[in-house]
Amino acid sequence: MSGQTLSRGGLSLPGWRIIVVFGCFGIVLALPFIFRVSAEESNEAARRVIIISPHNEQIRYEFGRGFADWHEARFGEPARVDWSVPGGTSEIRKMLQSEWISALKRGEMPGGNADLVFGGGSWEHTQLKRGIEVTLEGLDAQTTRDWIRKIIGRADQSPSSIPLGTLQTTGITAEITQDESSGLYTIKATATISIPAGFPSDMFHALYGRTEVAGTPLWDPDQYWLGTALSAFGIIYNNDLLKSLDVPQPTAWSDLADPRLQQEVALVNPAQSGSVTTAFETILKRRGWEPGWRILRRAAANARYFSASSLRAPTDVAQGDAAMGVCIDFFGRFESQSLRDHGAGDRIGYIDPPGETMLDPDPISLLLNPPDEEMARRFIEFTLSPAGQSLWQFAPGKHEDGLGPYQFSLRRMPICDELYRDHFDRFTDQVDPFLNAEPPPFNDRNMRSFIPVLFQAAAMDNAVELEAAWHAIVTHPGYPPVEAGAIVTSDDVEDSTLSEMIRLFDAIPTVPGPSGENISLATAQGRAAIKSGWLKKVWEGKGLWDDEADARHVLRRTLGDEIASNYRRIVTLAEESGGKQSH
CATH class of the missing domain: 3.40.190 (D-Maltodextrin-Binding Protein; domain 2)
Structure with a gap:
């Protein structure tokens, strides 16, 4: 929020709070120099x-x-x-995957630059275990022999005795085949990025x-x-801003959907943050796929921005640039504690929504x-x-x-x-997270795979249309009075036009299948089929995307086109109704 003054929406920060805020900024700015001195010594x-x-x-x-x-x-x-x-963590995983693929293509042993990956969620670290796959085709005998020597560690091959079949070393498996007509070799290699700790x-x-x-x-x-x-996920909030907006402190994920929070919610792109993806997954697994997306879509419609860094949301809420934000528990507690330690009292709060979070x-x-x-x-x-x-x-x-x-x-x-x-x-926090911890009621493991692509399609790629559609809905004369934590659905309103607008807003898109059918993302069976066909590319060559195209990008664009059409239709319905209720 460039150039923002210290007075916002009629809310002024007293002088002592200004000192506290800038004092905290000074500490944050000084941290790299503190650590640098420690490293130099x-x-x-x-x-x-x-x-x-x-x-x-x-x-x-x-x-x-x-x-x-x-x-x-x-x-x-x-x-x-x-x-x-x-x-x-997501960027770290993608970086390591790219490095491993590049090394194997060059005929070099992957790794060697770092010992450990420390931090991030269990899903991302499981992807490090699964590793990568590389196929090298059309290799002559010398290139194949050099690859085996450098990667597998066997130096006893001659051009006439390259072993065919499966070769293995720690973390790497290679399948060597030879084309009978050309005499050239193919190597299909798989490599884990991590290895057992032992x-x-x-x-x-x-x-x-x-x-x-x-x-x-x-x-x-x-x-x-x-x-x-252990990590949990919740909502960080700015009490001063909530008071100015006449919004109560959050107690549930659905509080992010409050229409009074338009332009006041700090969100992060889940494609760039494993922790935020897990937070969104928590909402879906605790509330269910469709109810969860109602919350996520309304929160996105209230979003001030979609950051690339999970650190920005708690920082901006602490600074007064947003009223609420989704974050990992540590960031929320640290920001609130830091300001409290410097005299800001309870200006910043954090909550793990009771019964609605997950531990990872x-x-x-x-x-x-x-x-x-x-x-x-x-x-x-x-x-x-x-x-x-x-x-x-x-x-x-x-x-x-x-x-x-x-x-x-x-x-x-x-x-x-x-x-x-x-x-x-x-313990600073007298909390035992193991007590009363229960598995989520909607534990579809395929949900997570669609969070980045569907969130980008529904929110980030169509942010202007999303905001306009949401504004048209909540300003419609038939929209009911706002209640904290309430999610208004198409069944909750009497006005038929408004009901259709909300239905379009919440619609879960369909995805084309290989036989011309449309498959819904709203069902577990549909998600399983789409994940296999599109994300794992089982339907490659079926005419759903060009051979040179990225299937995930095509899927994102396909979803976005359908969603954007719904958003535009919502605005049109609002304009056609002219603010008049129809029954």
């Missing part, structure tokens, strides 16, 4: 672990410092963490104290990823071909130790037992049983 000769992470600087600072102290005490030698922060399997039952929370595993049984903390492990994964596997395993061990787990919830400061963060209150929930059993009284 570290022992350059220390063994290092290289970690790719979406985590913010506070987490990186505490875990970097904590690991160095723990390692010195445990092994009697210095250690340091080198962090790489290329973006959110700890004794029985240690995790003692560490975690359970295998899952509300149906979600706490670690991968093959140890491709291990949960290090925040994992760590060991990468294929790590530069220092031993140091990587030591860092994993640290994150699951009391020294690492206590960083998430203990108050900052120096403690006799050495537990807890040094400078920042991280406000995340530990995952290991020992912390809850022996140290719960030291």
Whole structure:
């Protein structure tokens, strides 16, 4: 909100609040320099672990410092963490997938640049386990032999004795075939991006104290990823702005759909944030597919923007640039705590909607071909130790037992049983997330696959049309008085024109199938078929998209065209009705 003054909608910030806000900005701006000094003072000769992470600087600072102290005490030698922060978890996954594919095409071993991925949701880390596929065709004997030598590690091939069939090494499987007519070779390779951590399997039952929370595993049984903390998802809100809008504090996801919040909701593009995708998935799995999309579409219609970073929503709500935002629990709690610590009182609040959130492990994964596997395993061990787990919830400061963060209150929930059993009284948030945690009632695993593409089609690609359609609906004379948390559907209104407008607004689009049929995204069966046919490209060559086109992009455009047509029809109906109610 460039050039915005400190007075908005008649709401003025007192001088002391201005000081608090700019004081917090100063702290945020100073953080990189604080960390830079710490890094410069570290022992350059220390063994290092290289970690790719979406985590913010506070987490990186505490875990970097904590690991160095723990390692010195445990092994009697210095250690340091080198962090790489290329973006959110989804962007990290896509970057690694691209690097792995490129390396295999060049005939080089993937990886070697980083040891670990630390942070992000279990879904993204499961994708690292699934890895990538590459097909290399038309290879001569020498190229094939060089590829096998560099990737698989076998150097005993000659041009006349290249082994056909399946070859394997850690994380990589290659199927070698030869064309009888041309004599050329084809390599079909699959590679995982992560590899098993390799700890004794029985240690995790003692560490975690359970295998899952509300149906979600706490670690991968093959140890491709291990949960290090628990994440929940909720709403951050600005009490001052809500008061000025006469909107009550949120208690449920449906509060994001309040028509009084037009241009006041901070949202993030789920295609660029794994945590936000999980938050949206939470709404769908708790409310159901169609009721969930009613909330998401109305929230999108109220959106001030669609950011590429999950950090922006809580920051903008804290600054007063938005009244509500969807975020991961840590970001919401940290922002509210930070302002409270600097004298802003309860201006910023955060809530996990009761009975409507989900818990997801925040994992760590060991990468294929790590530069220092031993140091990587030591860092994993640290994150699951009391020294690492206590960083998430203990108050900052120096403690006799050495537990807890040094400078920042991280406000995340530990995952290991020992912390809850022996140290719960030291938690900043007196919350046990394992109590009363229940699986979601609408647990269709295919829902998540469509969140980025459908949200982009319904909201981001047609933002102007969406906003106009929503405005036409909520300003219609037949629209009922606003009630907090209420979602008005087409069945809730008497005016036939308004009912049709809302029906069009909430319509779940259909997708063309290979035989000319239209398949609805509204059913679990339809989603399963569309995921297989379009997203997994089983229907490739069926005339649904050009051979050179990206099926996902074509699907997004197809959905967007149908949705935009509905939005335009809504505006037309409003104009034709001329504000008159029809029965």
